[in-house]
Amino acid sequence: MDIGLLGQYLANGVMLGTMYALVAVGFTLFFGVLDVIKFSHGDVLMIGAFTGFTTYLGIVAIGIENPWVALVAVLVVSIATTAALGALIARYLVLPLKSAPPLNILLITLMLGTALREGVRLFYPDGSNPKAFPALLPTASLELGSFSLRADSVILVSAGIAVIIGLNLLINRTRLGLAIRAVAQDEETAKIMGINYTMIVLVTFAIGSGAAAFAGIMNGLYYNEVNFGMGLLLGLIGFSAAIIGGLGNIYGAILGGFLFAGLQTVGAVALPFASAYKDVFAFGVVIALMAWKPTGLIAERSSDRV
């Protein structure tokens, strides 16, 4: 195989890995503060992408042509909407079930995901068909032999990595991050220390969901398409990545995201029979990994005290 093609796969893998890591980080944040899985995360991402798409239509309708303005508007509106949605889910579905069996939260958010997905399919105008997402980024490309590096890809990956680094700094270097980590460590002690527990949980859900919206827009820009079902697969991939990495660990989530992207890319390149099996392969490996290391590569801190 020539170098150019290899580079192409590599670039593709990095792009996917960034997207997956952004989703996985959300799962890990929620698990960190509340020990819960919010499975609607992928569908919240889809809502983010659709909000972005709708915003774009609105921008065009009021006659603004500049793609950068449109991009900023799309990002701001979509992230804000999704963050609010995330906080609402935490407030009205997750927190009320905190003392119920932990699986109930997984179930209720799974069902919410279905409701969001179906809601868009049924009630968004022509929602059951894919929508062409506008190319808002410059598409110029740099040709190196058979390898072409497109400007939009570079921008997307850099922006995605910047968001991940930003999130990491937020969690590890700010007062807010300190409060989040305190809640994640020990809810009771955090409360005693005067941290507004509910507020921190809502903020964390807002941040994680905002990151998902960003990933959703990235996805739309990269594939030039959004559809109502996009969140299911991305959510599952993000969930798998977070679990492989070891839940509750932000580096684990990033590792898991890139690992999954790597698996898919390898699956597409190396499998003799058509790249159609790439997802089958990737999920097969996830299942095998879970059999080998049931609580992920970076083990979750054990919580079952006897």
Added chain:
Amino acid sequence: MKDDVMKTPIPVSLPPLATGLIAVAACAIFGWLFLLAESEVAVLGLVLLAVLAGWGAQKTGLSATLGTAMHQHSGAMNGAIVASLLAVIALLGTEHFPLLMLSTMLLYLVAALGLNVQFGLTGMVNFAGAAFFGIGAYTSAVLTTHTAVPPLLILLAGGLIAALIGALLIVPVVRTAGHYSAVVTIAFGVLFKTFLEVNEVLGGPQGLMVGSMNVFGWDFNNGPVLMGHEMSFYVNYALLSSGLAILAFALTRRLERSWLGLALDSVRLDETASACFGINVVRAKVLAFTYGNILAGIAGALYGMMISFIAPNSFTFSDSLLMVSIVLLGGLGSLWGSALAAVIVVLVPEKLQILQEYRFLLFSVLVIAMLLFRPQGLLPRGVRSYFPGGRAQR
């Protein structure tokens, strides 16, 4: 004297039994009318009636009386329920579509009973119920078209293959709990459907034809003749599905009311403590997982033969969620609850075509409400009584 649970017969009084039998008959008539109802208005009216009746039964204490009847006269009540099921099938006679719906509902119930053992009793979530159902269906498609295996054996093969493929997941599912095993089954469910879509041998997205059922030379494509009238060929499937559902129900009931059922409960509620009291946690989980997958596989195999054409789109993640919804709506561990919920989840949208399109949305919202406001389900499971009537209640 009052402490011997098993031997002291609780004083028999007629009213609960009589009430119970009348209620069963009423349900049968209702079911018949409901399955036959043509117009949306009629269906809607009947649904409303059922909701009102359920609410009224709660308020007037009728449901408590019915519980007593089921408990004290389980033989008579169960017999009456089976008899009315058969009566409804006979009455539907020539009606293809209602019979098909009834059979579909019964087969979903079989799968849901399996899921209930996994999830409701043992606490192992399985979000790939539709996948195991689909494995059964694809098994019967391949075996009916390419081999001469007797179709009755194909049903068993469907269960067996589902259990075998399930065995591939056993290590990760048994070694993990909660969200970890959830991700394994979700991944498997999605993997299964993707695999079917890209696999040309299994027909890709278009799917496969399935041969019909055949019991000892009787081809299910022929309508049986009752007193000179030829009935719909779906009567065959309705009868076989009923038989399967009754068998699955009885077996699951026995499982629940045994030491094994107690072990499954204990594993669900506290794995560590279970191990400290000598319960073999791995065995319990393997048993529950395999049991559930076998039921789903068998039900799926018959379902495939009945609808004679299957495609990956019938076995999606959303369908798996629908099966989980049946278990949750009915009540975890509650077998009658699963039966009631199967009726609601499968029949209502089939009858109300306007709802058909909205059913995933409808039931996901319903389950959300249920988890928030009535987590024990529509017909909550009671305290275990090992034998019918064998429970001193004070």
Added chain:
Amino acid sequence: MSEVLLEFEGLAKSFGGVRALDGLDMRVKRGEILGLIGPNGSGKTTSFNVVTGIYTPTSGRVRFDGRDITGLGARKVYEAGIARTFQRSRLCLDLSIFDNVMIGNHARVNNGLWFNLMNRRGLRREVEDGYARARELVAGFSADLADRMFAPVGALPMIERRRIEICRALVSAPKLLLLDEPSAGMTHDETAQLMDDILAVRDRMGDLSIVIIEHEMGVIERLTDHCVVLSYGRKISEGSYAAIAADPEVQTAYLGVD
């Protein structure tokens, strides 16, 4: 038959950097009630968890009834004859009293698939036997509870739950009973009642040995034949209650002065 039933030899268990047990040596004689005391976090519960096979020790050995049971796994340890209660009550709240007690009897019933699904007559006999046994045991603690064997446990007050937990541990007739703070969450009077119950049980089951973890010194004084005091995972003192109560090292450990 040796006089020693349970023996720890240099038992150690670390969690990350925390040394919960740090080279513990200890013996429990047949038929005795041993009190295990020590400040919070001194490793008492951890020692139970290591014995019962929930944790494998980092180093050291556990011998029980002449056998090395180190790292045997919870199920095997139970079958060897050790039953326990938990510091935080771990009953199955949704299940009936009968069911909860029968969970403890699990090793003595037939768990065969065919037997449970098909042999209804055999199962019925076992259920009746189990019921008689469980009821008798529960009646030993409270006649009132014994009349409500099919009531869910979740509706009962703490003291009744503790009693049922002890019944669950006793129903299999173990050789050694480990009680982890049975008085936790109960009033003074209730604690006194429960201790009477425990003494009565010991009288009924002659050869039962008991290790009890307790913070209430009154309980320890009344119940135990011998005491072991832990601090930071090590044994700092042992002897009769009077002896350890007078030990200055024990007093400093409890008061936290150096």
